[in-house]
Every structure is written in C-alpha cells, then in structure tokens.
Amino acid sequence: MRQFAVVTAIAAALALSAAAVAGAAPKVAPPAMTQAELEKRFDALIDTKDMDGWMKDMASQPNHVGSPHDKANAEYMLAKFKAWGWDAHIETFDVLYPTPISETLEIVGPTPFKATLQEPPIVGDTTEHAMAGALPAWVAFGADGDVTSDLVYVNFGMPDDYKALERLGIDVKGKIVIARYGAGWRGLKPKLAQDHGAIGCIIYSDPAQDGYVQDDAYPNGPARPPHSFQRGSVADMPIYPGDPLTPGYGSTKDAKRIPIAEAKTILKIPVLPISYADAQVFLSQLKGPVAPPSFRGGLPITYHVGPGPAKVHLATKAEWTNKTIYDVVAVMKGSQYPDQWIVRGNHHDGWVYGASDPLSGNVAMMSEMKAIGTLVKQGWRPKRTLVYASWDAEEPMLLGSTEYAETHAVELKAHALIYINTDNNGRGFLGVEGNHDFQRMVNGVANDVIDPEANVSIGQRLRANLMVDAAAPGANGQAQAMGKLAASDRDLPLGPLGSGSDYSAFLQHLGVPAINFGFGGEDSGGGVYHSAYDTYEHYSRFVDPGFVYGGVMAKTAGRMVLRVSESELPTQRFGDFADTVSTYLDEVKGLANSRRDAAEAQERLLKTGAYRLADDPHRPEAAPAFEGRVPFINFAPLDNSVDRLKRSAKAYDAALAAKGGGLSADKVAKLNTMTRDIDQLLLDDVGLPFRPWYRNMVYAPGRFTGYGAKTLPGVREAIEERRYDDAARYVGITAKVLDAYSDRLDQATALINGN
Ligand SMILES: [Zn+2]
Numbered sequence: 082m083r084q085f086a087v088v089t090a091i092a093a094a095l096a097l098s099a100a101a102v103a104g105a106a107p108k109v110a111p112p113a114m115t116q117a118e119l120e121k122r123f124d125a126l127i128d129t130k131d132m133d134g135w136m137k138d139m140a141s142q143p144n145h146v147g148s149p150h151d152k153a154n155a156e157y158m159l160a161k162f163k164a165w166g167w168d169a170h171i172e173t174f175d176v177l178y179p180t181p182i183s184e185t186l187e188i189v190g191p192t193p194f195k196a197t198l199q200e201p202p203i204v205g206d207t208t209e210h211a212m213a214g215a216l217p218a219w220v221a222f223g224a225d226g227d228v229t230s231d232l233v234y235v236n237f238g239m240p241d242d243y244k245a246l247e248r249l250g251i252d253v254k255g256k257i258v259i260a261r262y263g264a265g266w267r268g269l270k271p272k273l274a275q276d277h278g279a280i281g282c283i284i285y286s287d288p289a290q291d292g293y294v295q296d297d298a299y300p301n302g303p304a305r306p307p308h309s310f311q312r313g314s315v316a317d318m319p320i321y322p323g324d325p326l327t328p329g330y331g332s333t334k335d336a337k338r339i340p341i342a343e344a345k346t347i348l349k350i351p352v353l354p355i356s357y358a359d360a361q362v363f364l365s366q367l368k369g370p371v372a373p374p375s376f377r378g379g380l381p382i383t384y385h386v387g388p389g390p391a392k393v394h395l396a397t398k399a400e401w402t403n404k405t406i407y408d409v410v411a412v413m414k415g416s417q418y419p420d421q422w423i424v425r426g427n428h429h430d431g432w433v434y435g436a437s438d439p440l441s442g443n444v445a446m447m448s449e450m451k452a453i454g455t456l457v458k459q460g461w462r463p464k465r466t467l468v469y470a471s472w473d474a475e476e477p478m479l480l481g482s483t484e485y486a487e488t489h490a491v492e493l494k495a496h497a498l499i500y501i502n503t504d505n506n507g508r509g510f511l512g513v514e515g516n517h518d519f520q521r522m523v524n525g526v527a528n529d530v531i532d533p534e535a536n537v538s539i540g541q542r543l544r545a546n547l548m549v550d551a552a553a554p555g556a557n558g559q560a561q562a563m564g565k566l567a568a569s570d571r572d573l574p575l576g577p578l579g580s581g582s583d584y585s586a587f588l589q590h591l592g593v594p595a596i597n598f599g600f601g602g603e604d605s606g607g608g609v610y611h612s613a614y615d616t617y618e619h620y621s622r623f624v625d626p627g628f629v630y631g632g633v634m635a636k637t638a639g640r641m642v643l644r645v646s647e648s649e650l651p652t653q654r655f656g657d658f659a660d661t662v663s664t665y666l667d668e669v670k671g672l673a674n675s676r677r678d679a680a681e682a683q684e685r686l687l688k689t690g691a692y693r694l695a696d697d698p699h700r701p702e703a704a705p706a707f708e709g710r711v712p713f714i715n716f717a718p719l720d721n722s723v724d725r726l727k728r729s730a731k732a733y734d735a736a737l738a739a740k741g742g743g744l745s746a747d748k749v750a751k752l753n754t755m756t757r758d759i760d761q762l763l764l765d766d767v768g769l770p771f772r773p774w775y776r777n778m779v780y781a782p783g784r785f786t787g788y789g790a791k792t793l794p795g796v797r798e799a800i801e802e803r804r805y806d807d808a809a810r811y812v813g814i815t816a817k818v819l820d821a822y823s824d825r826l827d828q829a830t831a832l833i834n835g836n
Contacts, residue, residue, distance in 0.1 A: 116647060119461070120529070120640055126452035127635045129628035132444040133621070136628075139429070139443070140207065140436040140617045143215045146178050146474045147404040151430050155407035158429070158447065158471055165454030167411035167469070174332045174406050174484040176324040177341070178477055179399035181219045186283065186353050188366060189229060189392045196359040200309055200613040203300050207434050207616040215433050215613055220284070221477040222316035222325065223271060223352030227396040228281040230257045231389035234367055236376040237264035238273055238282075240785060248702040249370050251386055254278035257393045259363055261287040261378055266581070266787020268315040271352040273785075281395040282352045285360035286311050289379030292357055296605040303623035304608035307358035311611045312432040316478045317346040319784045321774035322585055323483030329590075329774055331488025332403075332480075341401060346478070351397040366391035370700065406430075406473040408481045413453060415466040415646065418750075421757055422496040423646045424468045424593070425449070425638065426482060426583050427503045428475030433613040436620040438505035442599065443471055445506060445634035452639065465498065465646040472583050475504075476611075479585055486586035493591055498757045500587040500595040501641050508630045509603030510546050511539045511637070514576035514790075516594035516760055516780070517661040518653035519645075523596060524572040526640040533629050539600075539637065543573065546602070574661065579790030580782035589777045592761030596641060600630045649749060650741045651756040655730035655826060662779060662819065663723050665792040670716055673800050673808075677711035684710075714800070714808050719793075722816035722823070729823040729830070736833040748832060755829045762821040765814050769795055770807050778815045 114122070138157065142150035155171055162169035186196040198218040202208040233253050236242040238260030246253070258279045260270040271282035286305055288294045296304035316325060324332040325344035332338075341347065355363075357380060365382045372384035409429070415421065427442040429435075450469050457463075474480035486493060499519065513523055527540030535542045544567035550556060551564020567573065575596075578588055584595035604624045609615040625631055645652050684707060686692055692704035744752065764776040775781050781794035784802075791797050795811025798804075 119643060122456060123452050123639050124636055126455050127448050127632050129632045132448055132628040132631040135444045135447055136436060136440050137617050139440050140434040142211050143433050144431050144435055145216055146406060146430050146477055147180060148214055152407055154429055155409050158409045162411040162450060165451050166457050167413055167450060167454060169411035172408045172410055175334055175403040176332045176406055176474060176480045177326045178404040179221060179401050181217060182398045182400055184217060184353055185394060185396040187394050188363060189394050191390055192366060194362050196355050197308060206300060206618045208613050216312060218310050218354050219312050220315045220352050220354055222314055223348050223397060224350055225398050226351035228257060228351060229394045230255060230280060231387060232363060232367060232391045232393045233258050233387040234364060234372060235260050237261060238270035239265045243277055245373050248705060250703060255280060256388055257281035257395055259283040261285055262311055263290045267313045268318055269785060269787050271315050271348050271350060272317055275348060275350045281350055283355055285355045286357055287378035288357050291608045294379035296608060299609060299614050299619060303605040308356045309612040309614055310354045310356045312354060313611050314476060314478045315348055315352050318478060318580060319782055319787060320346050320772045322479040324480060329487060331484045333488060351395055353395060353397060363391060406481050408473055408485055409471040411469045413457060413463055413467040415464050416462040417464040418753060419466050420496055421465040421498050422468050423465055423642050424497050424500045425642055426470040426472055428472040428481060428583055430473050430476055432476055432611045434616050436617045437615050437624055441506040441620060441631060442503035445631045446503060448635040449639045463646045467642060467646060475583055479583055482583035483586040486591055490591055493593060494761060497593045499645055500584055500593050501638055502582055502584040502595060502597040503599055503634060503638060504582045506599045506630055506634050507601035507604040508625045509601050511543050511598060512601060513598035514578045515596035517575055517658040518655050519594060519596060520572055520575050520657040521654040522644055522652045523575060526637060530633060530637050577790040577792045578780050579788050581788035589775045589781055592764040592777060594760040600633060651753055653756055654734055656734045659727040659730035663727060666719055666723050669793050669797050673711060673714055676800060680708055680711050683708060709803060712805050716812060718816040719812050722819040725823045726819050729826040733826045733830045736830045740833050752829060752832055755825060759825050762825060763818050765818055778818045
C-alpha cells in the first residue's frame with residue numbers, strides 16, 4: 082500500500098518536473114521509480130575519482146579563513162554547483178577573526194630555550210612546496226598578552242586535575258600552565274586555567290594521545306610527528322558559537338556589533354599550542370611533586386607538576402579585524418512540498434590544507450550534489466526542497482553555519498525538516514548521532530549501504546564490531562550493553578549531539594533536528610588533526626586510500642536526504658525518542674543518587690581521618706575539601722511528562738503504522754506539516770543557565786565538556802554543578818517542553834484516526 086503510494090507520487094513528480102525543466106530534460110519522462118531504484122541510480126553516479134580530484138585541488142594551498150585559497154575554493158564549488166544544475170550562490174558574512182601578528186614562547190631560565198612554533202616541511206608532502214601563508218602555532222580567540230612566570234603542569238587541565246593539584250598543595254595563581262590535549266575540549270583548558278588565576282596557557286600534543294604511542298609518526302605512518310602541533314579555537318563556545326560580536330543574530334554587513342571588550346566568548350589570557358618535541362624541553366625543566374599517575378603521558382621523562390623552576394615567557398599579538406567569510410548555498414526546489422527543506426551541510430575551511438578536516442566530508446557532499454544534479458537533468462525531481470551548504474569558518478567557532486542560521490532563523494524554522502551534517506571522514510565503522518525520532522530512518526539507511534571492506538551492510542559491520550568489543554576482556558558495562566543490543570534485532574541507538582561541528586545552531590538554537598555522522602576506527606587520521614600535515618598525501622595514504630569511505634559517506638548521506646525528501650509520510654518514529662528520553666531521565670536520577678552516596682562516603686572519610694591515615698608522608702596529599710550534601714530533588718513533574726510522552730509517541734506510531742497508507746492526500750499534507758517542526762518544541766526561550774543561546778532542553782554541549790553532549794542539560798548540569806535550585810527549576814521547564822511535544826503528537830494521532 083505504502084509502496085504503491087510512493088510509486089504513483091514519483092510518477093506525478095516526474096511529469097511535473099519534465100514540464101518544469103523543459104529543454105534540459107528529455108522529452109519523454111523516464112519510467113516511474115521506486116525508492117530503491119532511485120537510490121540505485123544515485124549510487125551509480127557516485128564517483129570516488131571525482132572526490133580524489135576535488136580534494137587534490139582544494140587542499141593544494143592553505144585554506145583557513147581569510148586566505149585567498151579559501152575564497153577560491155568557494156568560487157570553485159559555486160561554478161560546479163551551477164554546472165550541475167543547482168540554484169547556487171555565495172552568501173558572505175563579516176566576522177571577527179583574529180589573525181596572528183607575532184608569537185613568542187621561551188624558557189628564560191634556568192636553561193633558556195626557544196620553542197620552534199613552526200612545522201617543518203616533509204619530503205613528498207604538500208608541506209614541501211606550499212607552506213607560504215600557512216598559520217603558525219596558533220589558536221583563535223585567546224587574548225593578546227605578554228607574560229612571564231613559573232610553569233605548572235596541569236595534565237588535561239580539566240576540573241578534576243585542578244582538584245588533584247589542590248591536594249598536592251599546588252596553586253596556579255599568577256603562573257603559566259602547560260596542559261596536554263585530550264579529555265575535554267581545547268577551549269576549556271585556557272578557560273579553566275584563567276578561572277583558577279593563571280596568566281597564560283600552553284597546550285601541547287602528548288604522544289600518548291596521538292603520537293608515537295599510537296602509531297608510527299608521519300611520513301612513516303599516520304601519527305603525529307615530533308614537531309607537529311594542533312591549532313584550533315579557544316573561544317568559549319559553551320556560551321555561544323558564532324561571531325563573538327553578534328551573539329544571537331547574523332553578522333551581516335550592517336549588523337550592530339558589540340565592543341570586543343564586552344564579548345563573553347573571548348578569553349582574557351594568551352594561549353599557544355606546541356609540539357611534543359618542544360613540550361618535552363618545557364616539562365623536563367619542571368621540579369616539584371612527581372605528577373600523579375593519571376597525569377603521566379608518553380614522553381620519556383618523569384613528569385613533575387612544578388611550579389618551576391622553569392620560568393616561561395609567553396607573548397601573542399593578533400590583528401583583531403573583521404574578515405569576510407564565504408558560505409556556498411545551493412537549492413534544488415521540491416516538486417510536491419517545496420516549502421519543506423532538507424538541509425545538508427559540511428564546512429570547507431581548514432586550519433592549513435584541511436584534507437581530512439574538512440575536505441574529506443566536503444568532497445563526499447559534492448559528489449551527492451553532482452549525482453542529484455544528474456538525476457534532475459535526467460528528468461527526476463525531489464519532492465521536498467534540498468538545500469546544500471558548504472560552510473566557511475567552521476574551525477574558528479562554527480561561524481559560517483551559525484551566522485547563516487541566525488540570519489535565516491525565521492525561514493529555517495518555517496521550512497527546515499532536518500539538518501544532515503558531516504565533517505572529516507575516515508575509514509572503518511559508522512558513527513552517528515542525532516535526534517532520536519530519526520533513529521529508525523538512520524537504521525534503515527545503515528542496513529542498506531554496503532561496506533566495501535566487509536561486504537555486508539555498514540549497520541551489520543557496526544553490530545559485529547560492538548559484539549566483538551563487548552566480548553573483550555575488561556569490557557565495561559556500557560560496552561557489554563551495546564554488544565547485547567547489537568546481537569538483538571533492535572535498532573542501534575543514535576548518540577546524542579553535543580557540539581563541535583555545524584549542526585549546533587540548527588539543533589540547539591533553532592530546534593531543527595539534526596544528524597551528524599562519519600566513518601572511523603581503522604585509520605589513525607587524528608594524528609595530524611589541525612596540523613600542516615593534514616594533507617592530500619597523508620589522507621590518501623593513511624586515512625582513506627582510494628576514497629572508498631568517501632563513496633560510502635556519499636551513499637549514506639544521499640540516502641538520508643532522499644528518504645526524508647521522498648517519503649510520502651513522515652519518516653520519524655517517536656517511540657524511539659520517548660524511550661531515549663526515558664533512559665536520560667533514569668541517568669539523571671541515578672546521577673543525583675550516586676552524588677549523594679559519594680558525598681556521604683566522603684564526609685565519613687573526613688570525619689574518621691581516613692585521608693590522613695592513608696597518606697604517604699613522603700608524597701603528602703591534603704584531604705579533599707568536603708563537597709557538601711546532596712538534597713533530594715523532586716523529579717515527579719518529569720516522571721509524569723516522560724510517562725505521557727511514551728504513551729503519546731506509541732499511540733502515534735501505532736496509528737501511523739495501521740492507517741498511514743490509507744490517508745487522504747489532504748491529511749498526509751497536514752500530517753507532514755504537524756511533524757515537520759515538532760522538534761522545535763524542545764526549545765524554551767529562557768535557555769540554559771549562563772548561556773541562553775542554547776535553548777534545547779534535551780540536547781546540549783556540556784559547559785565543561787565542550788564537544789561532549791549533556792542530555793536533559795538544564796537538570797543534569799545543575800546536579801553536577803551543585804545548583805540544586807536550578808535543578809528543580811529545570812525539572813519544571815523540561816517537563817513543560819515535553820508536554821508540548823506530547824500535545825502535538827496527540828493532535829497528529831487524532832488526525833490519523835480521523836476524530
Ligand atoms: Zn571540521
């Protein structure tokens with residue numbers, strides 16, 4: 082029944098489109114296609130050789146924001162999108178983007194040393210002949226400054242590390258800290274250092290994370306070579322992404338800007354990234370206590386925390402002006418529901434050449450666009466409108482997508498049905514995150530795309546991997562639960578979305594549901610992350626030789642786009658969302674209980690003097706400060722809302738399954754309208770504490786994780802941060818948005834049932 086409806090609708094669409102593109106289209110409309118036939122034709126048009134050639138061109142020169150090649154890449158794509166039949170244009174914004182003027186980092190004593198802050202060329206690599214204009218060691222949105230002080234090693238620079246230092250009697254006030262990459266988002270390291278009174282911050286790549294401990298170093302293998310460093314943004318993204326001077330609205334030419342001094346997302350201390358070749362010299366000049374076991378990395382030294390005796394001089398100066406950025410936006414108008422948009426994006430700016438990050442994902446997206454353009458030239462037409470975007474300036478702080486989403490907020494809220502994002506791609510297993518009402522759609526796609534290495538579907542291969550991981554010695558409870566699920570016939574869960582790529586403004590500011598995915602697990606492509614060695618040569622030798630997984634990415638994203646755009650009925654299944662929210666509520670309640678138990682245990686240990694008795698007098702550690710009792714929180718309003726959500730979602734899913742195929746065209750259209758923007762109901766205008774830009778009450782990036790997601794964030798983070806009044810308040814706010822969601826589901830169910 083449903084299949085039949087789809088076939089006739091495609092036939093109708095084809096008849097329409099033949100007229101619409103008269104001249105370009107063949108005179109006789111091709112025969113009607115099933116969805117499977119459409120996808121087969123789409124697959125046949127994906128050409129990995131195209132991707133190889135586009136990456137070679139686009140990664141041939143530095144293409145960071147403000148570089149000539151970044152603009153040239155936008156124009157290169159624009160010409161192609163137009164030639165492929167898309168209605169394309171470049172949309173520009175003027176964003177604050179600091180570019181480095183000078184950096185100094187040196188040990189002034191006891192043994193002077195000057196950090197190199199440059200990545201040397203490698204023979205046979207793009208770095209050999211195209212380093213002109215490449216950014217030096219640099220992070221965007223640290224402050225200008227010139228400071229000299231004793232150095233302290235703070236491990237990953239996360240909250241627990243400062244607690245450990247406090248027990249060792251180490252204070253970073255007035256000091257310069259050195260932190261290693263890992264365990265939390267880059268920008269949190271200088272921010273937490275600044276909050277603890279440090280006056281400067283160095284971040285280095287320890288070989289334990291992505292260097293020789295992991296794999297052979299480039300060019301012999303994929304891992305990070307000794308003089309390579311990780312650039313990046315250190316803006317305070319958990320407050321709001323996008324232009325620091327235009328919070329919540331687009332940085333169009335005439336937009337009002339707040340003064341730089343008032344921008345909350347710009348740090349107050351200078352920051353520089355360095356290589357492990359340099360870091361080893363800095364760390365080996367530290368004395369003081371031997372670092373706790375969790376602080377020790379992969380360098381051949383004994384790690385000490387300091388402070389000093391190494392005294393460090395750190396100075397940075399940047400040009401703080403607006404730069405023009407170039408989003409390339411292309412539209413293919415829908416035939417049947419032109420007012421419903423499927424938005425698909427990937428960014429195009431890199432830190433240097435950006436082969437893996439972001440061009441690997443960008444060229445896969447270009448391949449989808451070429452294939453869809455060809456299908457349209459052959460007479461097919463999408464039912465819903467497709468909007469493809471290659472964003473600029475993702476790297477400094479999701480600028481291109483955020484400014485676009487803020488500028489076009491009204492249209493996007495009125496039309497966007499879903500936003501599908503990719504970024505850098507690797508080789509191996511599917512990793513996918515997103516809104517859980519699309520979990521069934523994603524699983525359907527994963528069951529149909531073939532993995533070229535294993536010759537089974539990418540879904541089956543992922544299941545096999547999860548089952549093998551679960552059987553490994555020492556597998557944790559989470560891995561075992563995933564293995565069990567993978568062995569069953571139930572759908573695989575989507576991860577929740579935090580931040581770290583261009584979906585953030587869509588999902589967390591506008592409420593447009595989003596999917597983000599990529600492949601990985603077999604390559605060690607992270608070894609050149611945000612370095613000059615993220616080149617075409619590195620990518621095609623070590624990450625995805627032959628662009629095999631580029632092809633898989635295009636087929637996966639293309640199917641997601643085409644299934645949502647062509648489906649007669651809404652593709653969401655809301656029971657998955659309701660069940661997932663229910664598990665999040667269980668987690669949050671469990672968190673409150675375990676925090677309460679931990680506080681009680683700590684109080685006992687303090688009262689009985691256990692910390693003192695267990696201490697090693699030769700390496701003394703003070704007892705931790707008492708963290709305070711955890712009160713009981715009333716979760717009843719959320720319990721009731723989640724219970725109702727489950728019932729409403731199941732009733733809707735059952736009604737759609739039973740009666741969806743027989744609905745009148747008028748009812749189908751109404752149903753599509755009712756479900757298109759339902760996820761926007763998860764927003765509350767009050768936003769999250771300290772960061773009202775983030776309005777989604779189910780999905781957010783963590784204040785202290787940066788990229789990592791916090792679900793039911795208003796409640797969860799309030800418990801984590803001991804803001805118990807906020808916890809109670811956000812129980813109510815979250816319950817309210819879930820009730821609105823249930824109301825909408827009940828209305829849709831009533832429409833289907835005809836009463
Ligand atoms: Zn990226």
